Amino acid sequence: MGNVSTGREFAGMHHLELAFLDDVAPKYLSLARPPHGLKIRQWKNRSAVPLINKLHAGLSGLKRHQATVLDHKLVWLEGGNSEGTPVVLLHGFASNKENWLSLVPFLLKQHRLFVLDLPGWGESQFNANVPYGLDDQVTRVAAWIENHVPGKAHVVGNSVGGLVSALLAGRHPHLVQTLCLMNPAGGKGTDHTHFEAGLKEGRNPMIVESLAGAHTLMSLAIHNRAIALALAPVMAQDLINRRHVNRHLFHQMFVNAPNPNGPGMSATQAPTLIMWGKEDRLVHYTGAYTYQAIIPHADVLLFDGVGHLPMVEIPIRTAKALQEFWTA
Template sequence: MKKIIPALILLLGVTWLATQSPSVGLWVYDQTAKLEAQWYGFSKRTVKLDELELVLYERQAEVAAGEQAPTLVLLHGYTASKELWLRFANHLDAGYRVLIPDLAGHGETGYHPEWSYRATAQADRIAALLQALQIDQAIVAGNSMGGMIAAHFALQYPAQTQALIVLDPAGVTPPQLSETEALFAAGQSPFEIANIGQFMRFYHLTMAQPPFAPEFVLRGVAERYIERRDAYAHIAQDFRLHDSLDERLPQISAPTLIIWGERDRILSASAAPLWQQGIAASELLLLPEIGHMPMVEQPAITAAQVEAFLARRL
């Protein structure tokens, strides 16, 4: 017993020290996401496009032989990655074929300084992805920057857009600024992160009801974010300063569901009525007590609302 106690103390000490390393936290995050993808029936694949290799998660639909399944494409936001959609996707009916790409500049697809990160260019890449996979039409959904890209896809490729779903989307000037938008107006950016403390403050801006994540895991994610800060600055310049949707929403013809968390501190929910007024075939759903990422904060509720909309409109 006397020998066991010191060994146990040593083991606990080593375990505690390991959790203080950002690299350990990042490893835990990556492995957890990998396991979740497998549990939910997703496989990872790479699709070669003209200028890059797009990495994505894919889940095939469970349909009867000869039946064509609808395809749902899920686009993440700025500085995010495909993993954020996994729990939402797990709540979708198995009859959907689901594609979740890492957009150019993000995740495993990576960054190159010569690529364009404008919303229009990203929409072109999604069209190229569908062409490579021989998919004629898709339901395209996006959160934040991904919502802006999805809207541009609907504008640029109306015949290929079966429906449009935007969650707290970027691209429209709000009548009232959010906390983050007010910082931008004052010449500050909470996205320009140089240390873990800044990341933690930014993280708490993104969600009103964040899922549990141990601090050592968040520290690991923060280190990755800091390593990519220059790339993210370039991406922000491309997509934030171009391709406004203020005057273009009426040109969107696809059935559209607009979902917005009323407690969004990144993009003001005051823009939500502008989206609804601008798109003729649209419905608006405001979610109380939810922040900028409904599909992360309340994946089951958000997925159910999306499926109900698609059942009504398609």
């Protein structure tokens, strides 16, 4: 971390950071169905998440909070040990803060948890008139942490939330005590999944149009078949309701790629753990080594028999790995 890097080294790192987007984005944008502007503007959030939160609050002690941060109303769950180090949990694409609820009980005793709905997702505000590129999302999350999370936090991000977390750590090091990237999106591995290959042909099962589509997505995200089958009907209504918004948000990530001239994830100084389920059918686990090349001091932990969402499939093992990392 103390070595001085040359401009050429930084340029090489930025190329590595953007390799997946550079490879996939042009092909996806030229072939995929474009977002429907009118349906995006007319969209209404009909999620059952508020009811889930009420039921869960009595079990976990997490409380719902909301505040306006920059150009968005943001919603998050907060609770745990008020004297503990803050932990920020950031979910992935087509998801919400509730993805972390299986993990939460195993972290509450020692830590203060802040479980955010990323801008545009879950109960947080979606605004059809503002950009949702990765740079925009990092700026919003950083402003939220600055205003609502006390002190440096252990930041944990899954999937696209992992990509946001890595950029956050590189650009706002004063906010991040440690960084955990859990099956993060955006790292171009030495191999690829069927999902990643399909994006180059304009296919995207993240955009769910039916119950069958929800089953397909859950089977890609979760290796444990029983969990995938159980979650598909629970998630289907929200995924279908959000399909036009999700298509728009996916396009936004590709249209508004990160600025290659600013600090990137390679500037990360915080201790970093890259955690990955080897049976991930969305983002190939060899991307872990791409991220490790970008953040050379990072450790890699691979889970056999686990998919894209370790915190859902193996919450106890995930919590144990996090606790060991945080106390090392």
